[in-house]
Amino acid sequence: MKTLKDIEIDGKRVFIRCDFNVPKDEFGNITDDRRIRAALNTIRYCIDRECKIILASHYERPEPGKYEDKYSLKPVAKRLHTLLKIKNEVFMANDVVGEDAKEKASKLQPGDILLLENLRYEAGETNNDDTFAEKLAEFADIYVNDAFGACHRKHASIYAITKYFDKDSKCAGFLMSKEVNFFSKVLENPVRPFVAVVGGSKVSGKLQALTNLMNKVDKIIIGGGMAFTFLKAHGHEVGNSLVEDDLLEEANNIILKAKKQGVKFYLPVDVVAAPEFSENTTVKFLPIQEIPKDWMGLDIGPATTRLFREALNDAQTIMWNGPMGVYEMDRYSKGSMAMSNNIAQTHATTIVGGGDTADVVQRAGDAEEMTFISTGGGASLKLIEGAKLPGLEALEN
Structure with a gap:
């Protein structure tokens, strides 16, 4: 190219x-x-x-x-x-x-x-x-x-x-060329331990990327709405939280594949839960075992934030795509902000992919501390998936 x-x-x-x-x-x-x-x-x-x-x-x-x-x-x-x-x-x-x-x-x-x-x-x-x-x-x-x-x-x-x-x-x-070279270099030859932090609302958009990352990373941290599909696949009651029921089996397969390949797989242990999707409702910090049937999880809780921080401590390369909760509402933004701060404080090479994730980093005031902030969420995910990007293919021909 x-x-x-x-x-x-x-x-x-x-x-x-x-x-x-x-x-x-x-x-x-x-x-x-x-x-x-x-x-x-x-x-x-x-x-x-x-x-x-x-x-x-x-x-x-x-x-x-x-x-x-x-x-x-x-x-x-x-x-x-x-x-x-x-x-x-x-x-x-x-x-x-x-x-x-x-x-x-x-x-x-x-x-x-x-x-x-x-x-x-x-x-x-x-x-x-x-x-x-x-x-x-x-x-x-x-x-x-x-x-x-x-x-x-x-x-x-x-x-x-x-x-x-x-x-x-x-x-x-x-x-x-900067974006493509950076992602290619990191994915082909990362300094280890290599940790992928994946959040956002849906598993479906990131399924292939997760499967592909499994062969490259040492740890995977899952947050955001997509975590509830994995938690439900694990047998937990997740109430009215966002779940893709048709992907429960796929989620379970990813957890099993991680186990088989020795990739450490982290899921939230507590959440910020509320009875409705609103800024002005009652909220509770609850362990994932105690989410009421008619409540929903809208952010990771403080215990999860501490757990994820520990998991990041020895990382040498961190790739982050997707927020940890509904960060647009102040009440449910603490998990994403803390994740941004914790990633910024490591000594790792840090790659932030995606508009929402870049927005979190900006709001948290950590943009200067990150090694690289990608301008393309969807495109970076496709690169991670190993898919051919039409834009790159057209320039190669």
């Missing part, structure tokens, strides 16, 4: 696929610009080589063909201009491949930047449509994929578009 430094781009028109899918508040203000910052090195490199730069990204899931303001990338163009500290404005197209985008692209001077509107306004993006991909390709001489967070999706701007560029005209941006 070629990177930006391997190809000749001076003075050329460069199309950079970024991942600007950033969180906004109810007023449309960007609340976390980490993904925009992550793309700056690639963009600056192209500015310094007097390229004409076309940026493209998706944002959430608008209805194709319907241009709604709340899904617009206009706030991203403003933030990008502020972060780049450049004199010229970042030009914003009013469409994706329409007349406005074409006209603005044709007037670009060396070092100028044009941001296209949300790619998903066009149905062709998610359908991996060749005709749409060709229209995007017409904007540029060089294609750069710097959207690691989206490269597990077979979409037009990630996959189909690469057909229209030869092997010397397409490459990975700096962020993409």
